[in-house]
Amino acid sequence: MKMMINCIQKSVIRIQTLSRASVCRGLSSVSGPKVCVVGGGPAGFYTAQQLLKARQDAVVDIYERLPVPFGLVRFGVAPDHPEVKSYGAEGNRSMGILGENLPGVFSAKDFVGWYNGIPANKELSPDLSCDTAVILGQGNVALDVARILLSPLDMLKKTDITQHALEALATSRISRVLIIGRRGPLQIACTIKELREMVNLPNTRADMLLSDFKEIGETLKDLPRPRKRLTELLIKAMNERNDKAEKSWSFRFCRSPVEVLAASDGKRAAGIRLAVNKLEGSGESVRAVPTDKLEDVYCGLIISSIGYKSIPIDPAVPFDHRRAVVPNDTGRVQDVSGLYCSGWVKRGPTGVIATTMNDSFDTARVLLQDMDTGKLDLSIKKPGAQAVAALLQTRGVRTVSFTQWEKINAEEERRGKPHGKPREKLLDVEDMLKIAWS
The missing domain is CATH 3.40.50.720 (NAD(P)-binding Rossmann-like Domain)
Structure with missing residues (x-):
């Protein structure tokens, strides 16, 4: 590793x-x-x-x-990124909105833990039978989650993604992912590498709003080079069309979550209500200020990627x-x-x-x-x-000593080999201990 x-x-x-x-x-x-x-x-x-x-x-x-x-x-964000794994602190930042504890709403930390084999998240069982997923946050973690949801199965089969996540994704009906951010395109938090991977993801197209980019041209030439390249790639993705793609992803800017909308029976999430923001200030220090305008987005899966603590x-x-x-x-x-x-x-x-x-x-x-x-x-x-x-x-x-851990490592590699994977992670701590102490 x-x-x-x-x-x-x-x-x-x-x-x-x-x-x-x-x-x-x-x-x-x-x-x-x-x-x-x-x-x-x-x-x-x-x-x-x-x-x-x-x-x-x-x-x-x-x-x-x-x-x-x-x-x-081991428990990094993207199983298709064995060379660049990101994770971090153990706690989740709460959205602080009504309905965030409804079934169908997950933190990115827990969702990542589900497909990357953290023992505490093995029973998560997200329902992927809906057609639209919403991810709150526009950093690298958010893009990693979006990419996993939309990636062709053959791309994931060769990674160390957990088998139960692979099986769930094989039957997933999610074809549209909206990635929501409270500020604008010039403040997006992802890196150009992560964005380029989304742009190049097979059988997908970017589906962004032209209105989000209407004033960017005036400031583009004055941006620092990394921000300028990232913004140019965003604009390119917006302008390119791939009408044959079966799946889509898009950024939605200047939106903040207000409430998770419950299904008619009140037992699970069915959508999210967003406040439309206006921006005050400029550059990286710009502030998002909610307006009176609200938008409802109907979706069956909501993933909060607003940060860890x-x-x-x-x-x-x-x-x-x-x-x-x-x-x-x-x-x-x-x-x-x-x-x-x-x-x-x-x-x-x-x-x-x-x-x-x-x-x-x-x-x-x-x-x-x-x-x-x-x-x-x-x-x-x-x-x-x-x-x-x-x-x-x-x-x-x-x-468990390091030498004993090497027994766990060898067993995981052995289990992954028949599937063409680098490893099949053990998900139960008791199973790990039995092997380590054998």
Whole structure:
């Protein structure tokens, strides 16, 4: 699995001590500074990598609650993007509207977890018998979900998408996906790569509104180059017609969700009511202000992709509930000596691959600096992972080592081979443990 990613899973790092953990890797007895990394995703691995490169005498133990490591690299957004997987914090941002808890409404995080094999989402069972799906949000995650819903089955069969998701998509009747954003085309949050893949998706056509683009020509020449290229591709997609395509996708701009509309029996979602916005300001800082105009879109599937948020890891770790981050100064956790953070829990749910790596490297650099300057007292010898192992034993927690995880990995690869897939992911934690401990 390659660690090429857009967004990263949270990690909290503590020198020499840890209050709790569940599944671990590498209980080493080598002397040297001891670092505990909580969270086996890329943020943790990138930070650990830099620490080990700088301090060959360091001992880094990575703890992960699941029996499988790598976080978003395993549970990333798009199974057809093995080289670029994005995921992140554990919580969902609520839309805060009436009806959002009706059956038929899903967060992108959970929907992604369903087709990527997160054990907690294996029972999601979305109803794909409708013809129209609405995705709220216009970032890369939203486009990944749209692409999975509309992709030809033959394209997905060769990926590590879960078999139950593949079977559900095989009978899907969804032929139209609307991707809703509260601001305009000049503020769309996806990257040009993701947009180009939507434009080139077989048997689909873009179906956008000409009125959304009527004033763009005047400002196009003054846009920064990346934004200009993205906008030009949007305009090109709007102007190209493919009348033979059986499926369509489109962006709808200047729309905000107001209410999920229930079916006549009140038991599931049947549509969504949108406020039509007007834009105030200019450029990336433009604000969307709702008007009195409303639009109803009838659909059987609604996926909210408006962002993720981190959740508190432990009462002993400071947490800013408003910003959903651990308060910190360049990775140093506020008012707690020896505690550091990296990833989304450090800066919030933003960033691409360069941001991810640089952020983790910065945390490692600060941690190493504190070692070198004596801000961290490393003269006191502590048992490190040995103490954690003893604590877990008293709590009756049996761990999975990295070597034992390799048994899970081998079994998944074996199961995927008959289907021409790189792997068939195990979805049940108990099944993972049986194989790991066999």
